[in-house]
Amino acid sequence: MSDADNGPAVRFTDATLSVGGRVLWSGLDLDVQPGEFLAILGPNGTGKTTLLKALLGLQQLAGGSAQVAGQTPHRGSSQVGYVPQQKMFDADLGLRGVDLVCLGADGDRFGVPWSRKRVRAKAAELIEAVGATSYASAPIGRLSGGEQQRLRIAQALMSDPKVLLCDEPLTSLDLRHQEGVLELLDQRRRQRNTAVLMVTHEINPILPFVDRILYLAAGRFAQGTPDEVLTSERLSRLYGTPIDVLRVRGRVVVVGGGEAPEATHHCGADVVIPA
Ligand SMILES: Nc1ncnc2c1ncn2[C@@H]1O[C@H](COP(=O)(O)OP(=O)(O)OP(=O)(O)O)[C@@H](O)[C@H]1O
DSSP: OOHHHHSOSEEEEEEEEEETTEEEEEEEEEEEOTTOEEEEEOSTTSSHHHHHHHHTTSSOOSEEEEEETTBOOOTTOTTEEEEOSOOOOOTTOOOBHHHHHHTTOOOOTTOOOOOHHHHHHHHHHHHHHTTOGGGTTSBGGGSOHHHHHHHHHHHHHTTOOSEEEEESTTTTOOHHHHHHHHHHHHHHHHHHOOEEEEEOSOHHHHTTTOSEEEEEETTEEEEEOHHHHSSHHHHHHHHTSOEEEEEETTEEEEEEOTTOGGGGGOOOTTTEEEO
């Protein structure tokens, strides 16, 4: 077992992130352990996607450091799986769903290429796990947003990554498939010790699964368990203005005050009600 196997799956140390000369957040210390499920929440434009990009080696930190699977983030790591924010494929694209999933295979960790048969078998297994078997042979551009999304998740799991970064993977999925995807990710982290970092605007579907939340807002952040972070007191402190966190029939509803317009942009339909 290497040191990387013993340490955190993700570590930020006194990290600062800035884009175009603007600091999005600074002073972030965060460890995510193998097998942990972390949700990254917050209004639009607070730097959630950019945080994932820093772990993919696509965005330099302006200060501090980051590690992922025991290494400095770099492009193309097979240890890191990525489900990007949804973009529809071109309707005329000839690539089939199954081909997209197979593109996620890159041999094993020791660089031995997989046989075509092995890649196909693994792809079929994952396609079934995301419930996409019936349409995986269709051209990807002809599939619905939710169908494409499920295939992207299968693709991201092909290399058995130690860390899975998901950027709003529940978008376009109906409730049943949201639950199916969350259960699949939950099973992965329990059985394979994969750390899951998920950016989402949909708080309620993830609550039964997540261990911790990193909540970014107004250039600051709060982290802890859902019960620690999703409180009126904690979010009011974070936003610097009164915020109410309500429990309504088992659901969490965050109500932003008029002085926190960005809060009302954090608009998972079941999450924020403008005051
Ligand atoms: N390459 C770039 N150059 C300049 N600004 C950028 C760049 N990339 C992102 N930004 C800006 O950085 C901010 C954070 O973007 P990011 O995509 O990380 O936000 P987010 O929290 O994921 O938002 P959303 O919830 O809308 O997806 C935004 O204001 C965005 O316009």
